[in-house]
Amino acid sequence: MVGGGIGGIQSALDLAESGYYVYLVEESPAIGGVMPQLDKTFPTNDCSMCILSPKLVECGRHHNIEVITNSWVKNIEGDAGDFTVSIIKEPRYVDENKCIGCGLCAEKCPSKVPNEFDAGLGKRKAIYVQYPQAVPMLYAIDKPNCILFKKGKEKGKCRICEKFCESDAIDFDQEEEQITVNVGSVILAPGFDKFQVDSAELAKHGYTSLIAQYGYSKYPNVVTSLEFERILSASGPYEGHLVRPSDKTPPKRIAWIQCVGSRDVTCNSGYCSSVCCMYAIKEAVIAKEHSKIPLDVTIFYMDMRTYGKDFDRYYERAKEEHGVKFVRSKVFGIEEREDTGLYLRYAAENGELKTEEFDMVTLSIGLNPKSSAVKLAERVDIQLNHYNFCETNTFTPVNTSRDGIFVCGAFQGPKDIPETVMQASGAAAASAALLSDARGTLVKKKEFPPQKSVIGEPPRIGVFVCHCGINIGGIVNVPEVKDYAATLPNVVYVDEGMYTCSQDNQKSIKEKIAEHNLNRVVVASCSPRTHEPLFQETIQEQGLNKYLFEMANIRDQCSWVHQSNPEQATEKAKDLVRMAISKSRLITPLSPITLKTIPAVLVVGGGVAGMTAAQNLADQGFEVHLLEKGMKLGGLTKKLLYTLEGEPVQPFLTDLVEKVSNNPLITVYTKTVIAECSGYIGNFSTKVKTGPKKEIKEIKHGAVVIATGAQEYKTTEYHYKKNRGVISLLDLEKEISKASKRVKECENLVMIQCVGSRDENNPYCSRVCCTESIKCALLLKELKPEMNIYILYRDIRTYGFKEDYYREARKKGVVFIRYESDAKPEVNIVKEGKKDILKVSVNEPLLGEKLIIDADMLALAIGTVPLPENKELSQFFKVPLNEDGFFLEAHMKLRPVEFATDGVFMCGMAHSPKLIEESISQANAAASRAGTVLSKEIVELPGxxxxxxxxxxxxxxxxxxxxxxxxxxxxxxxxxxxxxxxxxxxxxxxxxxxxxxxxxxxxxxxxxxxxxxxxx
Amino acid sequence: MEAAKENSWEPKIITFLCNWCSYAGADLAGVSRIQYPPNTRTIRVPCSGRVNPLFILRALQNGADGILVSGCHPGDCHYLSGNYSARRKFAVIDRLLEYVGIEKGRVQFSWVSAAEAGRFAEVISEITEDVKKLGPAKRLVKKRVE
Structure with missing residues (x-):
C-alpha cells in the first residue's frame, strides 16, 4: 500500500482482515492523509476526525498491517504476484521504539514554524506530531527547520529536545534506511495535492497566476478552502472560532469562489475537481452555525455539481433552511480597499457586471495530481493521463497500466471520501483475487492477554469523559460531568480527554486500568453503535472481558441536539453517565459464541454490478450463487452502447456474461426471486423460487451482496411516448449506433435534462444523464457535424475528467441553454405537412428572452429511480432504505457498501444512480468487504x-x-x-x-x- | 401560582429505544443537528420487544413523568417480530395504566426508523409537550424511607 490516507487505510484493513499481510508506506510521519484536517464531512456533517479516528486506531494497531511512515517507494521490480519493492525510510531523528509521545520535546523546542496541518495559519515546533490524534503517536524532527541541523550537526548547539526527552528517544545520528519487501501486489493510494494558488511552478509554465486575480497571499482575508476548514476546526489555529485572519474579528459576510484551479485550462486544470461544490456548501452551512453574529454567506459558482447520493437535498437545505446564497457567475477579481473590505467583481448570468463587498473570501481550490506520485509513476513505469492522474480504463477502474499494481482514491481522479473508500475496497478486492492462493500464509493471529477473572470482586469503575473537540465540550460542561462521576459509588478513577477515541487516549485507558486495577470501564462520548467495538478491544488488550464496558452517549443524543441549552445538556449528560455507571456495576464477563462460516455468497442481481462482484468473489476462491429475476444476465447495461470515452460497452458485457456463466464456482439462477431468508452473518439460508416452474430451492451462504440495480423513471412529460419525435436518451443512443435514417435526416435536435430528477417526486440527481447527453451529442456531431444540437439543462454535472467532453461539445458547437426548475421548457407540436415539428420554448438567461427551437427530435434525459421490489428485499435481509427508496448504507462516508446488519453488502445502482465504472468499483468493494467475512473459518457471534x-x-x-x-x-x-x-x-x-x-x-x-x- | 410552578418544572422522561431503528434514528438526529427538548433519558435496549411492562411501572415508581417506548416500524424489526410483541404488551399495559389512574399520553409508544431523524425529534418534542401539560407524575411514585 502506497499512501496512508483514508483510501490506503481502507485497502489495508480490507486485505489484512481477509488474510493478507500488508505493508503501508506513508511519506509523512503519520497516517490519515487529508481527512484529519477537515472539520466536518458532507452530507451528514459528521465530524471528520471522529469518524476517521476508529479507523486510524484500527489500522495503527492491526497485527497484520505494518505501518512504515516517513518513507517512500523508490522502485518496484518484478511481476504481478512477485514484486520486490524498495522503500526509503527517511530519518525521523526520533527513535520509534522509545518515543512515548509525551510532547515534552515540542514544548521546549525553541524553533517555531508555520504548521502545514493548519494550512500554514498556525505555528508548530520543529519537533512535532502532525496532528493531536496522529497514528503513530510519535514525534519527528523537521530537519530544515531544526536549529541544530541548520547550523550543522557538529557545530550546532541547541539539542534542547534531547536534553528534555525522558525516554532518550532523540537520535540526531539517524540515517536514511533502505527497506526491501517482497509482495504479491501493490496498491497506489497516494492521494492528491491541493491546488497551489500561488504556485511559482505554474507561472513558470506561462499559466495564469491567481495571485493577481484573487489577491491570495496578498490579502490576508482571502483564504483557501482548506485554510477555512482549519479555521472552523475546534483543533485549528483559532480553536473553532470563526474569525478572519487579518484582525481576528468575526466576519459578517463571506464569499466562496468555486472552480479555483478547476475547469480552467489557463492553469492546466481543465477537469472538474468533483468535490468543491459540496465542500463549499458544507463550509458555508457550518460557518453559519458557528457564527455568533448573523452571517451572510454567498457561493459564486458556474454549475452546482451536487451529483452524489443525498447531495441535492443538502444543497436545497443550504438554500432553504440555512439561507446560503448561490450566485451563478464568473468572478473576475478581488480588490482590497482601505477599510479592509474585499470587493469582488463578477459577471452575473445575464452578463451584468457587479461588485459586492465581503469581509472574507474563500477560494474553493481544486485537487491536483500528487507530485510525488507522478514521480513514482515515472520510476515504476505507470501510465498517467494528460492531467498526470493515473490512467485507468472504464471497465477496469482500479488497474494501472502495469499488471499487479492497482490504484485507488484521488490519484485515479478527483473524488470524495466515500468514492475513495469504495475504490480502495475495490482495489483490495482486485489484489485479493490476484493473490487468493497465498491467502492466510503470512498473517499473524490477534492474541489478547489472558482474561483477568473479576468474579467476586467489588466493581472498580473507571469513567472517561470525552470532549470530542468542541462537539461535546462546547456545550456540555465536561469537567463538571467528570467531577460528578467521581462522587458516585464504586467509581475509583475519572478522567477527561480531548478525543477519547484517539490512540494516545486508548493507551491511557489501558494504563489506568492497570494502575487502578479497574474492572469496569465507562466511556461517556459518542454513540456505542459506532465506537463500542474500539473501546472493547482496548480493554481486552488489558485483560478485561470486552463486556465489562459501558457507554454513555453524551454527543449524538445530548450535546449535538441541545446546542442552545448547555445547562440542561450538562444535567442530561450527568444523568446518562450515572445510568451507565449504575448498569456497569452489574455487568458480567461474557464469552462469544463461535460458529463455522459457510464460504459461499449470494449475489442478488445479474447486472454489471452483480456479475462483477460474483466474478471477483469467485476469483477470490468463494462459491457464488448469482440470482437474476430476468431471463438473461446483463441488467440495464444491455441497453448501453458506448462509454463517454467512446469505448463500446457490449463486447465488455458479453465477455463478462461469458466469464460468469462459465466460472465453475458461480451458479447462475435466472428467472429467480427470493421467497424467504433467514440466518445471520456466516450462516444465511435463502429460499428462492427459480425457473419457469418456480421450484423452491434452498441456498446456504455466509454473506449477501445486493446488486439489484435501478430503472428508468416512467415519465409522461414533454409528450413522451405520445409523439414519436420524443424519445429517451437510451433510444437515441440506439438510433445513433444504427445511424438510422431519422438521425441522419434530423437537422435540429434538442435534449432536455433532469426529466424526473431533481424535482418534487425524485429530489435527487440521477448523476449519469449529463454525461450521457454529452456523449450522444458528440456521437451525433461525428455522424453529422452540421446538425444543430441544443442541450437544455439546469446544471451541467460533468465531474472529473468528463469536463473535457463538455468542453469539447461546446467547441463543436453544441448549444447549452440553462433553464430554471420553475420555468421548465415547453414543447408544442405543430403539424407541417406530414411532419411533426416540435416547438421547444425556453427562457435564454443571457438574452433574457424566450427562445423557440423548431426541433425534429427531442431526447429526454430521463432520471433513474429505485426498483419497487427494494422494499420487499429490504425486509428479507433486515436492511433499511433511504427516503427515495435506494438502499441505505451503514455510514455514508466510511461504510458505503455495508449495512448495519453484518454480512449484508450492496453495490451498483441499488445504492444510488451511477456510471458503469463506478458500479464496477463499488461491486469490487462489496466483494472485498464480503471477502473479509467469507475468508474467516469461524464467525464470532456476540455473547x-x-x-x-x-x-x-x-x-x-x-x-x-x-x-x-x-x-x-x-x-x-x-x-x-x-x-x-x-x-x-x-x-x-x-x-x-x-x-x-x-x-x-x-x-x-x-x-x-x-x-x-x-x-x- | 399553578402557572409559576409549571414554568420552573421540567419533566423527566425515560425513553426505551431499540438499538437498530429508534436509537439509530436518535443518533442520526444528532448527526443532523436536529434540536429537541433535553428532557429525555435514554435506555438502549436491543429491541422494543425487550421492554418488560414492569420496566414502565418501575420507571413511574422512580418518578419518571413520562415514558416512551420506540421501536422499528412494523415489518422492519431487526428481530423480525419483536416490535409486534412489544405492541401487544403495550396494549395490555395501556389498560392497566388507565386502571391505576395514569393519564393517557404519559406513557407512549412509537415507531421511528434509523433514517427518520426528523421524526425522532418530533416524537420527543410531542411527548415532552404532552407530559408538560399533564404536570408531574405522582400517582405511583414510591415514598422512599431513607
Whole structure:
C-alpha cells in the first residue's frame, strides 16, 4: 500500500482482515492523509476526525498491517504476484521504539514554524506530531527547520529536545534506511495535492497566476478552502472560532469562489475537481452555525455539481433552511480597499457586471495530481493521463497500466471520501483475487492477554469523559460531568480527554486500568453503535472481558441536539453517565459464541454490478450463487452502447456474461426471486423460487451482496411516448449506433435534462444523464457535424475528467441553454405537412428572452429511480432504505457498501444512480468487504444472548411462542425451556414475556435494566 | 401560582429505544443537528420487544413523568417480530395504566426508523409537550424511607 490516507487505510484493513499481510508506506510521519484536517464531512456533517479516528486506531494497531511512515517507494521490480519493492525510510531523528509521545520535546523546542496541518495559519515546533490524534503517536524532527541541523550537526548547539526527552528517544545520528519487501501486489493510494494558488511552478509554465486575480497571499482575508476548514476546526489555529485572519474579528459576510484551479485550462486544470461544490456548501452551512453574529454567506459558482447520493437535498437545505446564497457567475477579481473590505467583481448570468463587498473570501481550490506520485509513476513505469492522474480504463477502474499494481482514491481522479473508500475496497478486492492462493500464509493471529477473572470482586469503575473537540465540550460542561462521576459509588478513577477515541487516549485507558486495577470501564462520548467495538478491544488488550464496558452517549443524543441549552445538556449528560455507571456495576464477563462460516455468497442481481462482484468473489476462491429475476444476465447495461470515452460497452458485457456463466464456482439462477431468508452473518439460508416452474430451492451462504440495480423513471412529460419525435436518451443512443435514417435526416435536435430528477417526486440527481447527453451529442456531431444540437439543462454535472467532453461539445458547437426548475421548457407540436415539428420554448438567461427551437427530435434525459421490489428485499435481509427508496448504507462516508446488519453488502445502482465504472468499483468493494467475512473459518457471534435459570422455569412455553427465531425448545424430560445459542439473536422478547423471570438476557438482564431505571 | 410552578418544572422522561431503528434514528438526529427538548433519558435496549411492562411501572415508581417506548416500524424489526410483541404488551399495559389512574399520553409508544431523524425529534418534542401539560407524575411514585 502506497499512501496512508483514508483510501490506503481502507485497502489495508480490507486485505489484512481477509488474510493478507500488508505493508503501508506513508511519506509523512503519520497516517490519515487529508481527512484529519477537515472539520466536518458532507452530507451528514459528521465530524471528520471522529469518524476517521476508529479507523486510524484500527489500522495503527492491526497485527497484520505494518505501518512504515516517513518513507517512500523508490522502485518496484518484478511481476504481478512477485514484486520486490524498495522503500526509503527517511530519518525521523526520533527513535520509534522509545518515543512515548509525551510532547515534552515540542514544548521546549525553541524553533517555531508555520504548521502545514493548519494550512500554514498556525505555528508548530520543529519537533512535532502532525496532528493531536496522529497514528503513530510519535514525534519527528523537521530537519530544515531544526536549529541544530541548520547550523550543522557538529557545530550546532541547541539539542534542547534531547536534553528534555525522558525516554532518550532523540537520535540526531539517524540515517536514511533502505527497506526491501517482497509482495504479491501493490496498491497506489497516494492521494492528491491541493491546488497551489500561488504556485511559482505554474507561472513558470506561462499559466495564469491567481495571485493577481484573487489577491491570495496578498490579502490576508482571502483564504483557501482548506485554510477555512482549519479555521472552523475546534483543533485549528483559532480553536473553532470563526474569525478572519487579518484582525481576528468575526466576519459578517463571506464569499466562496468555486472552480479555483478547476475547469480552467489557463492553469492546466481543465477537469472538474468533483468535490468543491459540496465542500463549499458544507463550509458555508457550518460557518453559519458557528457564527455568533448573523452571517451572510454567498457561493459564486458556474454549475452546482451536487451529483452524489443525498447531495441535492443538502444543497436545497443550504438554500432553504440555512439561507446560503448561490450566485451563478464568473468572478473576475478581488480588490482590497482601505477599510479592509474585499470587493469582488463578477459577471452575473445575464452578463451584468457587479461588485459586492465581503469581509472574507474563500477560494474553493481544486485537487491536483500528487507530485510525488507522478514521480513514482515515472520510476515504476505507470501510465498517467494528460492531467498526470493515473490512467485507468472504464471497465477496469482500479488497474494501472502495469499488471499487479492497482490504484485507488484521488490519484485515479478527483473524488470524495466515500468514492475513495469504495475504490480502495475495490482495489483490495482486485489484489485479493490476484493473490487468493497465498491467502492466510503470512498473517499473524490477534492474541489478547489472558482474561483477568473479576468474579467476586467489588466493581472498580473507571469513567472517561470525552470532549470530542468542541462537539461535546462546547456545550456540555465536561469537567463538571467528570467531577460528578467521581462522587458516585464504586467509581475509583475519572478522567477527561480531548478525543477519547484517539490512540494516545486508548493507551491511557489501558494504563489506568492497570494502575487502578479497574474492572469496569465507562466511556461517556459518542454513540456505542459506532465506537463500542474500539473501546472493547482496548480493554481486552488489558485483560478485561470486552463486556465489562459501558457507554454513555453524551454527543449524538445530548450535546449535538441541545446546542442552545448547555445547562440542561450538562444535567442530561450527568444523568446518562450515572445510568451507565449504575448498569456497569452489574455487568458480567461474557464469552462469544463461535460458529463455522459457510464460504459461499449470494449475489442478488445479474447486472454489471452483480456479475462483477460474483466474478471477483469467485476469483477470490468463494462459491457464488448469482440470482437474476430476468431471463438473461446483463441488467440495464444491455441497453448501453458506448462509454463517454467512446469505448463500446457490449463486447465488455458479453465477455463478462461469458466469464460468469462459465466460472465453475458461480451458479447462475435466472428467472429467480427470493421467497424467504433467514440466518445471520456466516450462516444465511435463502429460499428462492427459480425457473419457469418456480421450484423452491434452498441456498446456504455466509454473506449477501445486493446488486439489484435501478430503472428508468416512467415519465409522461414533454409528450413522451405520445409523439414519436420524443424519445429517451437510451433510444437515441440506439438510433445513433444504427445511424438510422431519422438521425441522419434530423437537422435540429434538442435534449432536455433532469426529466424526473431533481424535482418534487425524485429530489435527487440521477448523476449519469449529463454525461450521457454529452456523449450522444458528440456521437451525433461525428455522424453529422452540421446538425444543430441544443442541450437544455439546469446544471451541467460533468465531474472529473468528463469536463473535457463538455468542453469539447461546446467547441463543436453544441448549444447549452440553462433553464430554471420553475420555468421548465415547453414543447408544442405543430403539424407541417406530414411532419411533426416540435416547438421547444425556453427562457435564454443571457438574452433574457424566450427562445423557440423548431426541433425534429427531442431526447429526454430521463432520471433513474429505485426498483419497487427494494422494499420487499429490504425486509428479507433486515436492511433499511433511504427516503427515495435506494438502499441505505451503514455510514455514508466510511461504510458505503455495508449495512448495519453484518454480512449484508450492496453495490451498483441499488445504492444510488451511477456510471458503469463506478458500479464496477463499488461491486469490487462489496466483494472485498464480503471477502473479509467469507475468508474467516469461524464467525464470532456476540455473547449477548438469552439463558434460562432452570430452577425458576415452570415450562409454560410462552418464550417459545414469542421467539422469532425458533431458538428456544422445550426439554420434555425436565420440562424446562432450553436456548439454542447459535440461533438466539438476543432480542429479549422471551425475557420480557417470562412471567417467572426465569429466562434472562446477557448484557440486558432484568436486574441491569432495573438498576438503570432506579438510578434515573 | 399553578402557572409559576409549571414554568420552573421540567419533566423527566425515560425513553426505551431499540438499538437498530429508534436509537439509530436518535443518533442520526444528532448527526443532523436536529434540536429537541433535553428532557429525555435514554435506555438502549436491543429491541422494543425487550421492554418488560414492569420496566414502565418501575420507571413511574422512580418518578419518571413520562415514558416512551420506540421501536422499528412494523415489518422492519431487526428481530423480525419483536416490535409486534412489544405492541401487544403495550396494549395490555395501556389498560392497566388507565386502571391505576395514569393519564393517557404519559406513557407512549412509537415507531421511528434509523433514517427518520426528523421524526425522532418530533416524537420527543410531542411527548415532552404532552407530559408538560399533564404536570408531574405522582400517582405511583414510591415514598422512599431513607
Amino acid at each position: 449477548t444472548i438469552s439463558f434460562v435459570d432452570k430452577t425458576m422455569c415452570a415450562g409454560c412455553g410462552v418464550c417459545i411462542s414469542v421467539c422469532p427465531f425458533g431458538a428456544i425448545e422445550m426439554d420434555n424430560e425436565q420440562e424446562i425451556a432450553v436456548v439454542n445459542e447459535a440461533l438466539c439473536k438476543g432480542c429479549g422478547a422471551c425475557t420480557a414475556s417470562c412471567k417467572a423471570g426465569a429466562i434472562n438476557l446477557h448484557g440486558f438482564s432484568n436486574n441491569q435494566i432495573m438498576s438503570v431505571i432506579d438510578s434515573f
